[in-house]
Amino acid sequence: MYLTNLKLNKYRNYDQLNVDFSAHINIIVGENAQGKTNLIEAIYYLSSAKTYRIARDNQLAKWNDNFFSILGELTNKNGKVVINVQYQNKDGQNNKEIKINGLKIKRLADLLGNAMVVLFAPEDLNIIKGSPAERRKLLDHDISQVSSSYYIKLQKFNRLLTQRNALLKKIGSRNAKKEELQVWNEQLVDIGSDIIIKRLEVLEKLVPLTRLMQRKLTKGQENLDIKYLLNRQKELKKHDNIKLLLLEELDKTAEEEIRRGITLWGPHRDDLLILLNGNNLKLYGSQGQHRTSVLAIKLAELEFFKAESGEYPILLLDDVLSELDSQRKNMLLNTIQERCIQCFITTTEDLDYLWDDRTCIKKFNISNGYLIQP
Ligand SMILES: Nc1ncnc2c1ncn2[C@@H]1O[C@H](COP(=O)(O)OP(=O)(O)O)[C@@H](O)[C@H]1O
Ligand SMILES: [Mg+2]
Incomplete structure (x- = not known):
C-alpha cells in the first residue's frame, strides 16, 4: 500500500500542507x-x-488553535482509500471524527488495516532497553493492525481492569466484600487468556522472521530468540493451559492485590524476553547488537504484515538511517527496493549517494513546516 497525497491543517508546526508523494x-x-x-x-x-x-490530541493542534485535520489518500489492495481525521476541542471537550471514503466510522477499530505502518525511530531502542510496557506495545500494535477483534478485546480488557482495580481499592478500605471480585475474575481470566493466546500465535510467526533477519544482518553470527513471559517470569508455550495459569496467578496474588489496589496478573503484566545467542540481550548485548536487533524486528514486521494482509505496509524511517553502518543500511535499502515498499526517510544530511537509480525517489526539503521540492 502507499500514500499518494497528504493534507495537513493546523497539525503541529504545519499550517496548511498539501503534498503528493512518490509511491x-x-x-x-x-x-x-x-x-x-x-x-x-x-x-x-x-x-x-x-x-x-507521548502527547494528547489537543497537543497535536497547532499552538493557538484548537483543531487539526489530517487527510490521506492511499492506494491499497482494495483500491483508493481516503482517510480523514478531524479533531476539535470545544469547551474542553475532545471531538474526533474519522471518515473513510467520506463515511464516518463509529469505532476506532474500523480504521485499523486501512493504512498500515511500520515505524522505525531512534526511541525504538526502548524495545530492548525499556520497560515491559514497550515490548507489549510493539506486539499489541502489530496485532491490532491486522486484527481489529484483538484491538476490541484489548479495549474491553482495559475497561474491566479499571473496574476491578476500583473494586480492589474499595475492598481494601472495607467498603466492599471480597466475594464481589468473583464476577470480574471470571471475565478477566476469559478475555485475558484470549489476548495471551493471540499474542503467542503471532509470536510464533514473528520470531522465525526476526531470527532470519538477524542472521542475515550478522552473516549468520547471531541467533535472536523471543520468549513470552507470564507475569514477567514464567515462560509460556503454545500448548500451556493459559486459563489455568492465570487462575494460579490470581490465587497467589489475592492478598497483595487488595493491599495495593491493583490487579497483579494478566496480559498487562507480561513481558517478552529477547535473547541473543542465548543471553538476555537487554543485560548483555552491546549498543550495536541492540540496534541490529531492533532493525531485525522491524524487517520482520514488514514480512509479518505482508503475510497477514497480503501487502507491505508503509515504512517510516525517522532519523535512523545515518545511525546504521553501511552493511545494515544496504540491507535495509535493498529490502525496500526489492519489495517496492513505500517509505518515508527523514534525515538531516543528504543521502543522494545511496541510490544509483533515482527514478522512484522524490526528495523534499523541509523548513519550518513547509515542504519544498528542489
Ligand atoms: N502543537 C504544536 N504546534 C506548533 N508547533 C509545534 C507543536 N508541537 C511541536 N511543535 C514544534 O515542531 C518543531 C519540532 O518538529 P519535529 O518534527 O519534531 O522536528 P524535526 O524536524 O527535528 O523532526 C519544534 O519547533 C516544536 O516546537
Ligand atoms: Mg525528528
Whole structure:
C-alpha cells in the first residue's frame, strides 16, 4: 500500500500542507526542529488515529488553535482509500471524527488495516532497553493492525481492569466484600487468556522472521530468540493451559492485590524476553547488537504484515538511517527496493549517494513546516 497525497491543517508546526508523494521512496531533508518527525507522526496517525509519541490530541493542534485535520489518500489492495481525521476541542471537550471514503466510522477499530505502518525511530531502542510496557506495545500494535477483534478485546480488557482495580481499592478500605471480585475474575481470566493466546500465535510467526533477519544482518553470527513471559517470569508455550495459569496467578496474588489496589496478573503484566545467542540481550548485548536487533524486528514486521494482509505496509524511517553502518543500511535499502515498499526517510544530511537509480525517489526539503521540492 502507499500514500499518494497528504493534507495537513493546523497539525503541529504545519499550517496548511498539501503534498503528493512518490509511491516508492520519499526523502525529507531538513535541519532540526523543522517538522520531520511531525510529518512522520501525521502519517502514522492515519493508521490508528493515535500518535506514538507521548502527547494528547489537543497537543497535536497547532499552538493557538484548537483543531487539526489530517487527510490521506492511499492506494491499497482494495483500491483508493481516503482517510480523514478531524479533531476539535470545544469547551474542553475532545471531538474526533474519522471518515473513510467520506463515511464516518463509529469505532476506532474500523480504521485499523486501512493504512498500515511500520515505524522505525531512534526511541525504538526502548524495545530492548525499556520497560515491559514497550515490548507489549510493539506486539499489541502489530496485532491490532491486522486484527481489529484483538484491538476490541484489548479495549474491553482495559475497561474491566479499571473496574476491578476500583473494586480492589474499595475492598481494601472495607467498603466492599471480597466475594464481589468473583464476577470480574471470571471475565478477566476469559478475555485475558484470549489476548495471551493471540499474542503467542503471532509470536510464533514473528520470531522465525526476526531470527532470519538477524542472521542475515550478522552473516549468520547471531541467533535472536523471543520468549513470552507470564507475569514477567514464567515462560509460556503454545500448548500451556493459559486459563489455568492465570487462575494460579490470581490465587497467589489475592492478598497483595487488595493491599495495593491493583490487579497483579494478566496480559498487562507480561513481558517478552529477547535473547541473543542465548543471553538476555537487554543485560548483555552491546549498543550495536541492540540496534541490529531492533532493525531485525522491524524487517520482520514488514514480512509479518505482508503475510497477514497480503501487502507491505508503509515504512517510516525517522532519523535512523545515518545511525546504521553501511552493511545494515544496504540491507535495509535493498529490502525496500526489492519489495517496492513505500517509505518515508527523514534525515538531516543528504543521502543522494545511496541510490544509483533515482527514478522512484522524490526528495523534499523541509523548513519550518513547509515542504519544498528542489
Ligand atoms: N502543537 C504544536 N504546534 C506548533 N508547533 C509545534 C507543536 N508541537 C511541536 N511543535 C514544534 O515542531 C518543531 C519540532 O518538529 P519535529 O518534527 O519534531 O522536528 P524535526 O524536524 O527535528 O523532526 C519544534 O519547533 C516544536 O516546537
Ligand atoms: Mg525528528
